[in-house]
Amino acid sequence: MLRKYWKAATLLGVVLVSLLISQVEGSFNQYIFQIVIYAGINIILAVSLNLINGHTGQFSLGHAGFMAIGAYTAAVLTRDVVGSWGMWIGFPVALIGGGLMAAVAGVVVGIPSLRLRGDYLAIVTLGFGEIIRVIIQNLDFVGGARGFAAIPKLTDFFWVFAIVGLVMWSLSNLVKSTYGKGFLAVRDDEIAAEAMGINTTRYKVTAFVTGAFFAGLAGGLYAHYVTYITPTQFSFILSIEHVMMVIVGGMGSNVGVAFAAVLLTVLKELLKLVPDLLWFLPEWLLRILENRMLLFSILLVVIMILRPQGLFGEGDWVRRWWRKLTGRGRKAEATA
Amino acid sequence: MDDLLTVDKLTMRFGGLTAVDSLSFSVPADGLHGLIGPNGAGKTTVFNMITGVYAPTAGDIRFNGSSVVGKKPFQICQTAIARTFQNIRLCPTLTVFENIQIAQVKNLDYGFFTATTHAGRFRRDEERVAAETFEILDLFNLRRVAHEKATQLAYGDQRRVEIVRALATKPKLLLLDEPAAGMNPVEKQELMELIKEVKERFNVAILLIEHDMKVVMGICEHIVVLDHGAKIAAGPPAAIQADPAVIEAYLGEATH
Numbered sequence A: 001m002l003r004k005y006w007k008a009a010t011l012l013g014v015v016l017v018s019l020l021i022s023q024v025e026g027s028f029n030q031y032i033f034q035i036v037i038y039a040g041i042n043i044i045l046a047v048s049l050n051l052i053n054g055h056t057g058q059f060s061l062g063h064a065g066f067m068a069i070g071a072y073t074a075a076v077l078t079r080d081v082v083g084s085w086g087m088w089i090g091f092p093v094a095l096i097g098g099g100l101m102a103a104v105a106g107v108v109v110g111i112p113s114l115r116l117r118g119d120y121l122a123i124v125t126l127g128f129g130e131i132i133r134v135i136i137q138n139l140d141f142v143g144g145a146r147g148f149a150a151i152p153k154l155t156d157f158f159w160v161f162a163i164v165g166l167v168m169w170s171l172s173n174l175v176k177s178t179y180g181k182g183f184l185a186v187r188d189d190e191i192a193a194e195a196m197g198i199n200t201t202r203y204k205v206t207a208f209v210t211g212a213f214f215a216g217l218a219g220g221l222y223a224h225y226v227t228y229i230t231p232t233q234f235s236f237i238l239s240i241e242h243v244m245m246v247i248v249g250g251m252g253s254n255v256g257v258a259f260a261a262v263l264l265t266v267l268k269e270l271l272k273l274v275p276d277l278l279w280f281l282p283e284w285l286l287r288i289l290e291n292r293m294l295l296f297s298i299l300l301v302v303i304m305i306l307r308p309q310g311l312f313g314e315g316d317w318v319r320r321w322w323r324k325l326t327g328r329g330r331k332a333e334a335t336a
Numbered sequence B: 001m002d003d004l005l006t007v008d009k010l011t012m013r014f015g016g017l018t019a020v021d022s023l024s025f026s027v028p029a030d031g032l033h034g035l036i037g038p039n040g041a042g043k044t045t046v047f048n049m050i051t052g053v054y055a056p057t058a059g060d061i062r063f064n065g066s067s068v069v070g071k072k073p074f075q076i077c078q079t080a081i082a083r084t085f086q087n088i089r090l091c092p093t094l095t096v097f098e099n100i101q102i103a104q105v106k107n108l109d110y111g112f113f114t115a116t117t118h119a120g121r122f123r124r125d126e127e128r129v130a131a132e133t134f135e136i137l138d139l140f141n142l143r144r145v146a147h148e149k150a151t152q153l154a155y156g157d158q159r160r161v162e163i164v165r166a167l168a169t170k171p172k173l174l175l176l177d178e179p180a181a182g183m184n185p186v187e188k189q190e191l192m193e194l195i196k197e198v199k200e201r202f203n204v205a206i207l208l209i210e211h212d213m214k215v216v217m218g219i220c221e222h223i224v225v226l227d228h229g230a231k232i233a234a235g236p237p238a239a240i241q242a243d244p245a246v247i248e249a250y251l252g253e254a255t256h
């Protein structure tokens, strides 16, 4: 009985604990706390991208675009529509509105994935993200290139980690179900999947729409945390960071990808401290160390050489450790 | 016509090459038919047209009385035609169990939202899928490898897993593309016996591609012989074996 509901119970637990922490979040070190919030938002982005890239095998470089749509839509909603509805109703409505807008964009981007694959799809999705950015730059009612300011600070620990719980729970459920095995079949062998009666078209679009929805939620959370957003924040560099989290985490493993999201968020912050901590190094070396894209790229190359399956890919130590701890064998898991 | 599958003047051209040339034949609902011919004769291309991978240049394919030309491969599978591939196409990152699972996606009672929440009908449906998967794996003596990566099995086992996967879609017509390829004569004979058993047990019509004429002689009731895309003979095994045109085609191949 307990085992049957343990996952739903875990989700409920995460939500309740998040609520408790959000009540006392003012007393934390604000700098550390900000990193925790960013880590949570990045988990949502990375795990949702993992459905598209990792599980369904569609190389998307457009996640920043979905995030931007969610961020701007939610910001417009809290400013113009739900502003007076109060945080407990207005904010989730704004977030969901942002998620739904991004999901609609997910349909539009998902359609090329039906014809293109690999590098070509990556280029098209990258182009999509950039188009979104340029469009926003030219929309006056959201501030254009100057950015969207004075967004109410509604995002707190509760909202971020309740949604982290939701995305982990629902997407892990999804890929464990027989229905969800269809995503993996599309990734592994599209021709075989079709021949076995799987509507690969629908699966690909579903992956894009679901991934985009959660990226939209993450965008809304981000906007209502930083309170000031500009189109340049959502450039393709950000999409590449999301892809890196998926690759470092080990394509397909949700827990691994969540770990990687936290790891890279912290690493990014540490890099900002480099000039202060390593003041004795020559100026040119500091500049190199500070350049996160450069360091992230090196990290990526090293990981691809040493552990091509990602840090937490198949047969990794986290899984083994988790199995030992819970006594849930591989066989029991698959036949349960 | 009572035939389950009817192929009518089917033609496939790739540029200047006519891979299949106005081919006609049919398979009854309880048939175990063979499609044989030398390498490059166009056998796999026929399967690819029946299953919607290629759109035929001309001609018609009727299944259960209605045309399947223009349908997508997954829709054709849903009308109860399943196949295996000449170069085994199992999902490499999935276990044997999961490879059988994907064949059952089309028979699920629940959809996306139930899959994300595991609520409602989920458990009942998943239990049914697991029970059916193990039942069919047992029949083929494959339960012992259920949780191993499918592509890490011995070659013969991979071939059998692929047949199991096709059967798990619950077909009325099963297309097997050189299921005995790469096996030694003893294994080939065993597989042919198994195929005969499958036909009875699952009440399914079978169309079997084989390169080696001798292998199919023992089990097929009716054989169509292709050479350079055209039908050069059709009939019961004994007649095929004695047909001068067939001997000529195979001898021609041997001297190449």
Ligand SMILES: Nc1ncnc2c1ncn2[C@@H]1O[C@H](COP(=O)(O)OP(=O)(O)O)[C@@H](O)[C@H]1O
Residues within 6 Å of the ligand: B014, B017, B019, B037, B038, B039, B040, B041, B042, B043, B044, B045, B046
């Ligand atoms: N997609 C394709 N494009 C071009 N030619 C093809 C294609 N598929 C098959 N062919 C050609 O069609 C002919 C028949 O191939 P195939 O059906 O695979 O033969 P078989 O299965 O009898 O060995 C061969 O000459 C092959 O090269």
Ligand SMILES: [Mg+2]
Residues within 6 Å of the ligand: B043, B044, B045, B086
């Ligand atoms: Mg062939």
